[in-house]
Amino acid sequence: MTEPLISAEHLAKHFDVGGGGIFLRGKTSKLRAVDDVALSIMAGETLGLVGESGCGKSTLGRLLIRLLDPSAGSIRFQGQEITGLGRAAMREFRRSMQIIFQDPYGALNPRMTVEDIIAEPLVIHGAKSGTETRQQVIEMLEKVGLPRRALDRYPHEFSGGQRQRIGIARALILKPRFVVCDEAVSALDVSVQAQIVNLLQDLQRDMGLTYLFIAHDLSVVRHISDRVAVMYLGKIVEVAEKRTIYANPQHPYTRALIAAVPAPHPSQRSRGKREHIAGDIPSALNPPSGCRFHTRCPHVMPICREAAPSLIETQPGHQVACHLMTEAKA
Amino acid sequence: MSDAAAAIDAEGIALKREHPARATIKRLLRHRLFMTGLVLFLIIAGIAILAPWITDTDPNRLSMRNKFKPPGEGWIFGTDSFGRSLWSRVVWGAQLSMLIGASVVALNAVFGILIGAAAGYFRRIDNLLMRINDALMAFPAILLAIAVTSVLGPSTFNVILALGIVYIPRTARIVRSSVIVLREMEFVQAAVAAGAGHWRILTRHILPNAMAPVIVQLSFLFAFAVLSEATLSFLGVGAVPPTPTWGNIMAEGRDFMREAPWIITIPGIALMITVMGLNFLGDGLRDVLDPRLRIQQ
Numbered sequence: 001m002t003e004p005l006i007s008a009e010h011l012a013k014h015f016d017v018g019g020g021g022i023f024l025r026g027k028t029s030k031l032r033a034v035d036d037v038a039l040s041i042m043a044g045e046t047l048g049l050v051g052e053s054g055c056g057k058s059t060l061g062r063l064l065i066r067l068l069d070p071s072a073g074s075i076r077f078q079g080q081e082i083t084g085l086g087r088a089a090m091r092e093f094r095r096s097m098q099i100i101f102q103d104p105y106g107a108l109n110p111r112m113t114v115e116d117i118i119a120e121p122l123v124i125h126g127a128k129s130g131t132e133t134r135q136q137v138i139e140m141l142e143k144v145g146l147p148r149r150a151l152d153r154y155p156h157e158f159s160g161g162q163r164q165r166i167g168i169a170r171a172l173i174l175k176p177r178f179v180v181c182d183e184a185v186s187a188l189d190v191s192v193q194a195q196i197v198n199l200l201q202d203l204q205r206d207m208g209l210t211y212l213f214i215a216h217d218l219s220v221v222r223h224i225s226d227r228v229a230v231m232y233l234g235k236i237v238e239v240a241e242k243r244t245i246y247a248n249p250q251h252p253y254t255r256a257l258i259a260a261v262p263a264p265h266p267s268q269r270s271r272g273k274r275e276h277i278a279g280d281i282p283s284a285l286n287p288p289s290g291c292r293f294h295t296r297c298p299h300v301m302p303i304c305r306e307a308a309p310s311l312i313e314t315q316p317g318h319q320v321a322c323h324l325m326t327e328a329k330a
Numbered sequence: 331m332s333d334a335a336a337a338i339d340a341e342g343i344a345l346k347r348e349h350p351a352r353a354t355i356k357r358l359l360r361h362r363l364f365m366t367g368l369v370l371f372l373i374i375a376g377i378a379i380l381a382p383w384i385t386d387t388d389p390n391r392l393s394m395r396n397k398f399k400p401p402g403e404g405w406i407f408g409t410d411s412f413g414r415s416l417w418s419r420v421v422w423g424a425q426l427s428m429l430i431g432a433s434v435v436a437l438n439a440v441f442g443i444l445i446g447a448a449a450g451y452f453r454r455i456d457n458l459l460m461r462i463n464d465a466l467m468a469f470p471a472i473l474l475a476i477a478v479t480s481v482l483g484p485s486t487f488n489v490i491l492a493l494g495i496v497y498i499p500r501t502a503r504i505v506r507s508s509v510i511v512l513r514e515m516e517f518v519q520a521a522v523a524a525g526a527g528h529w530r531i532l533t534r535h536i537l538p539n540a541m542a543p544v545i546v547q548l549s550f551l552f553a554f555a556v557l558s559e560a561t562l563s564f565l566g567v568g569a570v571p572p573t574p575t576w577g578n579i580m581a582e583g584r585d586f587m588r589e590a591p592w593i594i595t596i597p598g599i600a601l602m603i604t605v606m607g608l609n610f611l612g613d614g615l616r617d618v619l620d621p622r623l624r625i626q627q
Binding site: 109 | 350527535539
């Protein structure tokens with residue numbers, strides 16, 4: 001098997017919550033946003049990452065490109081360890097890893113022109129602002145489907161979809177290899193979503209990009225991804241090829257998620273018993289013992305409350321973290 | 331945000347092109363309160379600048395023959411208990427007030443932004459800076475200013491320094507809170523992802539977007555500084571008499587309130603006009619630059 005473009009092992013991010021600074025060093029609790037996650041993404045593929053809000057998807061995405069510093073674990077990019085790299089050493093890698101954000105309003109500096117916004121990564125990496133840089137920006141604008149006239153406009157003059165295109169242009173101007181799309185289409189209208197998803201796919205083909213596509217909309221993920229990872233409360237519970245995971249989801253949580261996607265027509269509704277999960281996602285401040293899903297799992301067993309299941313391969317390329325699978329295998 | 335109903339072209343880009351700064355200026359020019367404040371402020375500032383040309387007598391020249399002359403007949407604003415021209419003294423007082431106000435604002439702009447940005451951006455020093463800030467803010471402003479001037483000695487420069495020390499923590503706090511909000515914004519994260527250094531992130535992304543509340547604060551601060559300076563002079567811990575400051579003139583006129591009410595009234599009115607003008611100016615700026623504050627206050 002070839003080496004993955006980016007991989008993470010035992011990756012964790014804990015946030016300290018509470019406590020009052022110097023004098024009031026009270027009790028702080030740890031919010032385990034990402035807890036002991038292993039993940040690898042092959043060059044050129046799109047890994048969809050799904051889960052409920054607050055499950056740590058965005059945190060995981062930001063950890064991988066070192067926008068956040070991990071509390072534990074390691075990240076390797078093109079075979080090189082990038083976990084402990086300082087700001088300066090990280091700079092070269094920043095060329096190769098970029099991010100596209102969810103909110104098309106908050107992602108663009110309202111006081112900069114589109115040209116300045118898109119050119120900034122180039123300038124940071126040593127380009128002189130001049131005709132050459134401008135030419136690059138214009139080419140990038142064309143690639144994302146914006147006219148040249150956009151150059152000296154300000155973000156507020158554009159619609160949500162156009163702003164998202166500007167954000168994409170900024171992320172891709174350095175010709176990165178790995179791009180985190182952090183809910184990149186979630187804030188857009190459905191018709192615009194389709195356009196942006198298609199644009200992302202075209203760009204992926206043209207520029208040889210590798211995506212981590214974070215979303216909570218399973219149908220969008222299904223459209224764009226090669227493989228899908230499902231996250232629950234800071235842990236990855238299932239990873240598989242897209243086709244496998246949609247046709248044969250094994251983790252009860254994945255099954256519930258997929259069953260919850262509305263069918264376009266009543267005749268397409270899946271027959272048989274629908275997996276149903278009740279209640280809300282528990283707090284990551286105080287996650288349940290053992291398997292984190294046991295409080296909502298319809299198939300909970302005594303062992304689920306005691307031991308956390310680890311990701312095991314049930315079929316080639318299909319990994320699940322569930323005691324049901326472990327039992328079945330044994 | 332621009333008007334939602336603005337005309338758009340075939341590609342959906344707004345047709346009306348307007349630089350954001352120009353749009354803001356336009357809205358300010360249409361704001362009546364702001365314009366009133368601006369005119370009042372410009373009148374006082376104009377008088378302060380023109381002081382050497384619009385007064386013909388030295389503000390400190392004594393003339394015992396002419397003491398307690400009422401306004402009119404040769405003395406525009408009358409004379410005080412030493413026969414000094416009140417017009418001359420009030421006009422030169424305006425200059426001093428403006429100088430002190432502007433200096434305090436400048437000190438605040440520099441150090442308030444520096445400290446606030448440092449505390450908000452580099453969270454490691456935040457706690458330390460903010461506890462010092464809190465300690466300074468625990469004192470009532472005027473008491474702290476009196477304490478500082480009485481340690482340093484009364485002089486115009488020390489008044490500026492004292493008022494700077496008193497108000498910088500307040501400005502710093504406002505800057506800090508804006509910076510904390512902005513540093514988590516996605517466009518700042520995008521700059522980090524692109525490899526931008528701290529300096530670029532602060533100067534290009536955070537501070538330009540943090541300026542609105544700071545400008546509003548500084549315009550109110552100008553009024554506070556003028557008022558506080560008058561208070562310090564009035565209490566005898568500001569610029570040393572016979573320096574013509576509005577506070578000094580009022581303090582001297584207080585003893586003759588019955589016999590020569592104009593001595594205390596005229597600088598009082600000048601002070602009122604200045605502070606009112608600056609407050610109108612600040613209100614206008616706040617309405618246009620930072621409308622959210624209006625709801626909070």
